[in-house]
Amino acid sequence: MNAPKLWRGQTLDARSAERREQLVDVGFELLGTGGSTAVTMRAVTRLAKLSPRYFYESFADRRELVVAVYDRLEAELRTRLSTIDPDGDLHSIVRSALRICATYFEQDPRRARVLLRAPLTDDALRAHSADRLPAFLRTVVPALGAEAGALIPDSEETFAIVGTALGGALVALYVDWIDGRLPVPRDHLVETATTIVLALAQTRA
Numbered sequence: 001m002n003a004p005k006l007w008r009g010q011t012l013d014a015r016s017a018e019r020r021e022q023l024v025d026v027g028f029e030l031l032g033t034g035g036s037t038a039v040t041m042r043a044v045t046r047l048a049k050l051s052p053r054y055f056y057e058s059f060a061d062r063r064e065l066v067v068a069v070y071d072r073l074e075a076e077l078r079t080r081l082s083t084i085d086p087d088g089d090l091h092s093i094v095r096s097a098l099r100i101c102a103t104y105f106e107q108d109p110r111r112a113r114v115l116l117r118a119p120l121t122d123d124a125l126r127a128h129s130a131d132r133l134p135a136f137l138r139t140v141v142p143a144l145g146a147e148a149g150a151l152i153p154d155s156e157e158t159f160a161i162v163g164t165a166l167g168g169a170l171v172a173l174y175v176d177w178i179d180g181r182l183p184v185p186r187d188h189l190v191e192t193a194t195t196i197v198l199a200l201a202q203t204r205a
Helices: 012-033 041-048 050-056 060-083 090-107 109-119 123-141 156-178 186-201
Strands: none
Touching: 012 041, 012 050, 012 090, 012 109, 041 050, 041 060, 041 123, 041 156, 060 090, 060 109, 090 109, 090 186, 109 123, 109 156
16 A cells, blocks of 8 residues: 655645634634634635645635534533533532533634524524534533532423523623623623523522
8 A cells, every 4th residue: 555645744634624624713713803704715724825736635615624623612512511520519519500501602702693593694604503503502511510400391392492592691691791891800791601600590490
């Protein structure tokens, strides 16, 4: 078997993967700072200093790029949430999850703008996040422990209603907080959000 061809010490596949990550990095920067309208193929390739040929090597279109940016951040957040001790009481579990989210967004406000705000303005992310949120909740919440898993209603209709209400409330809280329109300390935000989550989660009928 012939050895794979190398270019500057890397295989072609490795170079392609590296360019893809570079494009996702740039997409994150544009989406997290300039919003949905800032992300165009031309803007991305110009900032990445790559030709359009390399953009289409990794992504069929702009939609695939913004979805890749969103999915990367969601995976990062999911990994952080997986560190929560599932043996705690329900209040402490929910509070820990919301503190992790707040810290994740506070460390880099672009993350909140991509995961929370962009789906409100970008058609591709609106559809993608609507499909992802129920799956995200059904995967993450039970993983936090038996008590947290009990928060998911048995009824699909109730789950849809509660999930929408909960998502809307938390998105509004975190986005306004990150943007400075809700000037409260992080711990105050987390405690209040915990109360809201637990109150909404009791709607099981």
